[in-house]
Amino acid sequence: MxxxxxxxxxxxxxxxxxxxxxxxxxxxxxxxxxxxxxxxxxxxxxxxxxxGRLAFDTFGLKFLWTDVWDPVNQTFGALVPIYGTLVTAFVAMLIAVPVSFGIAMFLTEIAPKWLRGPVGAAIELLAGIPSIIYGMWGLFVLVPVLSEHVYPWVDEHMGTLPLVGRFFSGPPLGLGMGTAGLVLAIMVIPFIASVMREVFLTVPGRLKESAYALGSTRWEVVWDVVLPYTRSAVIGGIFLGLGRALGETMAVTFVLGNAHELTASLLMPGNSIAATIANEFAEADSEMYRSSLIALGFVLFLVTFTVLTIARLMLRQLARKEGN
The missing domain is CATH 1.20.5 (Single alpha-helices involved in coiled-coils or other helix-helix interfaces)
Structure with missing residues (x-):
């Protein structure tokens, strides 16, 4: 067929x-x-x-700026946890950003090739360590060191300075917002440094070689060539680390001190939104107590969402200025 x-x-x-x-x-x-x-x-x-609607209906917007947290009398306010969250994240970024920048610059511009691999692998390993390990290390290793050797000197020499002395005065307990900020900085450094290293590697070699040929120093090449070329990505990496710092729970819970007291001193114990929820949710014995803790979670969501939205707007503005 x-x-x-x-x-x-x-x-x-x-x-x-x-x-x-x-x-x-x-x-x-x-x-x-x-x-x-x-x-x-x-x-x-x-x-x-x-x-958290019960807490919002009962306390209204005063829930955001009331510093009283009294489970016995069923009176709750989120000001202390909000303040602690923002302060610890600010301290963390104040430490982490320059250190991460230095690590990224070292790996891309200065370090010999045989050293870049091990250091890069070490950074990735630090990023993979669970947060509870950082918290235990901070409690059993960092806190004793700070309370015995660092915070007494800080209180004696920096606690008496005009204007800024109140931020560094207090008993050398070792636990406090400064310690929590330091632990958070150590946690977010691998994330920010990894992002910075990857974006710095995207800079065309011809741009840097041209700058060196014109007589620029290494610092001038970094400041005038590398950073402008990667500015948007660097800012994105920084805000990525900030988002991690704002929402961290276990590491902060170990070293923050978990005290509902509003204080300007970094040496004093404080509290954060995530730490408050982790510590008290299991013992919340009333509907108002549970609702207030869930409302804290909603506030943390709003804070993180606001920060990331600002980051997106900044990146969009930078992209518009660069003509993209």
Whole structure:
């Protein structure tokens, strides 16, 4: 029997229709994934808001700036945890950003090739250590060192300075917002340094070689060539580390001191939103108590969302200035 050959146009039409179906299916799948992210975000925010509605209905906006946290009398305010969260994150970034920048510059511009691999691997290993390990190390190693050798000197020499002395005065307990900020800095340094190192490696070698040929020093090349070229990505990495610092729980819980007291001193114990929830959720024995803790979670969500939104706006503004 002689087989009848189909025209070439039929094969082409079948393939085209199949490609169209596959393309639509692919678009539907990835679109569903994108919608899933948005739905998850909205659902998480709504669930925390709904769980904290009793606290918001009872205390109103005063919940955000009241510093009283009294489970016995059922009076709750989020000012101390909010303040502790922001201060510890600020201290962490104040330490982590310059150190991360130095690490990234060393690995990309100064370190010999045989050293770049081990140091880079060490940074990645630091990023993979669980936060509870950092907390235990901070409690059993860092706190005794600071309380015996560092904080007494800080209180004696810096606690008497005008204007800034109140930030460095207090008993050398070792536990406090300064210690929590230091532990957070150690935790976020690997993330920021890794991002900075990767983006610094994207700078074309011809740009740096041209700058060196014109007589620029290494610092001038970094400041005038590398940073302008990677500015947007560097800022994104910094805000990535800030987001990690704002939401950290276990490491901060170990070394912060967990005291609901509003104080300017970095040597004094304080509290944070994540630490308060972790410490007290299991012992919340009333509906108002639980609602206040869930409301704290919603506040933390808003703080983190605001910070990341500001980061996106800054990056968009930089991109517009650069003509992208």
């Amino acid at each position: 002689n087989s009848i050959a189909l025209p070439a146009a039929d094969h082409s039409d079948d393939r085209s229709s199949r490609d169209v179906r596959n393309d639509r299916a692919f678009a539907w799948i990835v679109g569903t994934a994108g919608v899933f992210v948005l739905v998850s975000l909205i659902a998480a925010a709504f669930s925390m808001f709904w769980g």
